[in-house]
Amino acid sequence: MTRIAIVCPGKPLRRERAERVEALAAAEFPHVDLVFHPQCFEQAGHFAGDEATRRDAFVEMANDPQIDAIWFGMGGYGACRIAGEAMERLGDPALGKAYLGYSDAGTLLGALYRRKCGRQVHGPLVGDIKRDGGEDAIRRVLRYFAGHDVPLEEGLDDRPHVAFNLMTLAMLVGTDLMPDLEDHVVLVEEVAEHLYAVDRLFFHVTQHIRGAAGIRLGRISAVPENDRPFGTDAQGIARYWCEKTGISYLGRADIGHDAANALVPFGTTKSRTTQ
Amino acid sequence: MTRIAIVCPGKPLRRERAERVEALAAAEFPHVDLVFHPQCFEQAGHFAGDEATRRDAFVEMANDPQIDAIWFGMGGYGACRIAGEAMERLGDPALGKAYLGYSDAGTLLGALYRRKCGRQVHGPLVGDIKRDGGEDAIRRVLRYFAGHDVPLEEGLDDRPHVAFNLMTLAMLVGTDLMPDLEDHVVLVEEVAEHLYAVDRLFFHVTQHIRGAAGIRLGRISAVPENDRPFGTDAQGIARYWCEKTGISYLGRADIGHDAANALVPFGTTKSRTTQ
Numbered sequence: 001m002t003r004i005a006i007v008c009p010g011k012p013l014r015r016e017r018a019e020r021v022e023a024l025a026a027a028e029f030p031h032v033d034l035v036f037h038p039q040c041f042e043q044a045g046h047f048a049g050d051e052a053t054r055r056d057a058f059v060e061m062a063n064d065p066q067i068d069a070i071w072f073g074m075g076g077y078g079a080c081r082i083a084g085e086a087m088e089r090l091g092d093p094a095l096g097k098a099y100l101g102y103s104d105a106g107t108l109l110g111a112l113y114r115r116k117c118g119r120q121v122h123g124p125l126v127g128d129i130k131r132d133g134g135e136d137a138i139r140r141v142l143r144y145f146a147g148h149d150v151p152l153e154e155g156l157d158d159r160p161h162v163a164f165n166l167m168t169l170a171m172l173v174g175t176d177l178m179p180d181l182e183d184h185v186v187l188v189e190e191v192a193e194h195l196y197a198v199d200r201l202f203f204h205v206t207q208h209i210r211g212a213a214g215i216r217l218g219r220i221s222a223v224p225e226n227d228r229p230f231g232t233d234a235q236g237i238a239r240y241w242c243e244k245t246g247i248s249y250l251g252r253a254d255i256g257h258d259a260a261n262a263l264v265p266f267g268t269t270k271s272r273t274t275q
Numbered sequence: 276m277t278r279i280a281i282v283c284p285g286k287p288l289r290r291e292r293a294e295r296v297e298a299l300a301a302a303e304f305p306h307v308d309l310v311f312h313p314q315c316f317e318q319a320g321h322f323a324g325d326e327a328t329r330r331d332a333f334v335e336m337a338n339d340p341q342i343d344a345i346w347f348g349m350g351g352y353g354a355c356r357i358a359g360e361a362m363e364r365l366g367d368p369a370l371g372k373a374y375l376g377y378s379d380a381g382t383l384l385g386a387l388y389r390r391k392c393g394r395q396v397h398g399p400l401v402g403d404i405k406r407d408g409g410e411d412a413i414r415r416v417l418r419y420f421a422g423h424d425v426p427l428e429e430g431l432d433d434r435p436h437v438a439f440n441l442m443t444l445a446m447l448v449g450t451d452l453m454p455d456l457e458d459h460v461v462l463v464e465e466v467a468e469h470l471y472a473v474d475r476l477f478f479h480v481t482q483h484i485r486g487a488a489g490i491r492l493g494r495i496s497a498v499p500e501n502d503r504p505f506g507t508d509a510q511g512i513a514r515y516w517c518e519k520t521g522i523s524y525l526g527r528a529d530i531g532h533d534a535a536n537a538l539v540p541f542g543t544t545k546s547r548t549t550q
Binding site: 043045170171176195199200201203204207226230 | 318319320321322351352353355356442445446448449450451470471472474475476478479482483501503504505506507
């Protein structure tokens, strides 16, 4: 039996979405047990409960030796408010787990990767059940957790990889939570930001990760219409800043705020194959 | 005669706004000569001309010994694309000038402050003539440039001060353009960002400027309505992150994306009084 705990470091998970994922798992993955921490459904202003509630739910599940993996239920915003204190409270049982999610939850993946705590995986959230094709996204995650054969992001080679939402990574760089990305291939994606905002995030991030092996560009989706065209597309932006900072631009990646969002285990091939 | 050159490192200035400012200056400030660089009115995609055009206009005016001050025409976005190369091209005549603006132009103020090149002043842009009360904002800047008595931000004490748009500062921290803000009082303002976005910017900025003497909060204006309340206001956010990072929260500041936006000369009292 694989026991997977679900917590929400940012915004809450809607109960009907949790139930849909639970039903899918029960029907198709008899050897997977999903444990939804009640914190997932709390609400305190913007967040799924206050700081102590969110932090303690994550720490409780990460430190529970009966739990094999932590699956982040939702992104939104809020992980950076609990990540520092949460890291200080992690014990030995947290080291053996997989941690999976993306978007705002990438803050915790980054902080865990920095501390070499567990196996961090960029991939769909529980709440992605809501998307077109969401059931397949959920199946992909459950197959991964259950140790079944499942496709990962294409082109993961011998180099260490990480994947982040661009804004999340931009807020992470230079902070106490930021992992060393020297020699890493860094995959980034963004949603609902103007191209000028994507451009300034690229300015900031490329300045901070100059030692990276390269950048791959995921989907830059739902770009709001501006009062004038930016003048270049997202790939043009990525190439521009990579060239300016001497980072290799390595082409596209199959990640984004959508159901196709690929699984990207952090680190090297070794960490990809030990599940 | 005080000769002031206007350039646009980000987005273009509308010609009718330039004409209104020119007319006001001609009528009320006979000893001020405004030199609008033609680059102000160019357009290339999002920007007031391409990178080389914007960079070269700024460098040409900064290096012109006949020019006493550089006044940034508009903000928007784009200064970070030219600031690095522009700094490398500045010569001795650039050292004696005042540089005035805010928002995106803060990128250049920060980079100039880092290089100890000239006197940097946070204050209204030429384009602010468009705002309610815009003429008074323009008069304040022209009085400052002309060496007349003019009120600055209240409460500027012996400590060095800087003022930035929060997003601009967040993109600047940790980059090649960032000045050392050790022991500085840092004033920040923001416009048209959700409170959750303000919160994550505060997370990022406070992590990067831990040595600052304190933070003062300008106006956080035109906050878009979200699908749920954030749970605290802008001052609550500032206090939260200041407390978490051990930076003093020093109260409000009279800066923002509006006509009341106060003048804040960068640095210490000395730099404030030498005009």
